[in-house]
Amino acid sequence: MSRSFSVPAASPASAAAHFAARLTFETDVSDVHADLESGADLVVVDSRDARAWQQGHLPGALHLPTADIAARAPALVAAGRRVVTYCWGPGCNGATRAALEFARLGFPVKEMIGGYEYWVREGLPVRTPEGLLRRPADDLTAPRAAEACGC
Template identity: 45%
Template sequence: MLDYLTAKLAYEVDVLDAAAGLDSGEFILVDTRKQASWDHGHALGAIRLLDNIPAGRTVVVYGWGPGCNGATRAAAALIARGYSVREMIGGFEYWYRSGLDVETAAGTVHPPVHPLVGASGAAL
């Protein structure tokens, strides 16, 4: 069981750690959703899966939410190409609920922190 949990922690990253890694330049955040979803809104600083993904940094992929496996499929394809990849737990849904900035066609949106998420973004 310990091996499983260690491997899981090496592969997954929560939204707050993903945001911090994006800000520090440690991660490249990649949105794996369809173009229409991207156009509606995406994590500020993310790039589209179809964009050129630079090598040399860890790629963090995300999809819609915990019920979406698009990020997992994209991660498998990127790992097969030699990228270091992690998957963001909860996807765009958790990013938004945590009150992290979202980029839309109208500009940057600062969503409110969801009531079930603490002020720091940590689960209650």
Template identity: 45%
Template sequence: MSIVTEVAAAQSSDALVHFESVLQFETDCWDVHHAMTSGAPDFVLLDVRGPDQYAAGHVPGARHLPHGKIVEAKLTQYSADTLFVVYCAGPHCNGAARAAIRMARLGRPVKTMPGGITGWIDEGFALESSVHKQV
């Protein structure tokens, strides 16, 4: 018996619930890239890092709203059912989780993009810089 099989795998029905649940809370860089480059994405992508980090390079099409400044007044241009996908610097940063908490507290649908800018670059996707699209 290996360390992999030491604990039995979950029943398929339990695994289905678990993995579907994960995707209710997060998406990945590939899926965001596909949606952003295929026309009109059905979500708003938010870069929740600081202004200098955003200006240095961000995901093309992302709006800028630092996680500490997420308040309802900044979101009034979006309908209540608009899905927001938030990202920060990368796996070493909890800014996306902080942003998701603020969005959820405002009753807004939200997912994180784990990996953030680091994941985006790791996938080989280009960044955009110096174009400021603040919410």
């Protein structure tokens, strides 16, 4: 007996619909990094508080704590711009709440899974008060010698 399939898998058609739907709501740090490097038209929003922002954030990100999105986003983000939200990491649903706020305002939005934690763990650059920094990639999240996992 397989523990993985003790509950039978969905039909391939249902599985395809499910996984396609997930990709309409989520993106990952590797894809966001590639988009930022290529100049893709999107706004990356850091929804953490000021102390977290000061500790480090994605280069080019807009600091907009979740509690301020409804009031401030319309003046800071042009209508129709594509938005990607992030917060601390997979143990935090702050990016989900931020994405919900942007969706309620009518923006096309995705949540960056992994958040700031996985951005840093994959060895991608962060802006800090000391400047632009990069930590070595954690080989449990990304290949040591590459910026992307190739998936």
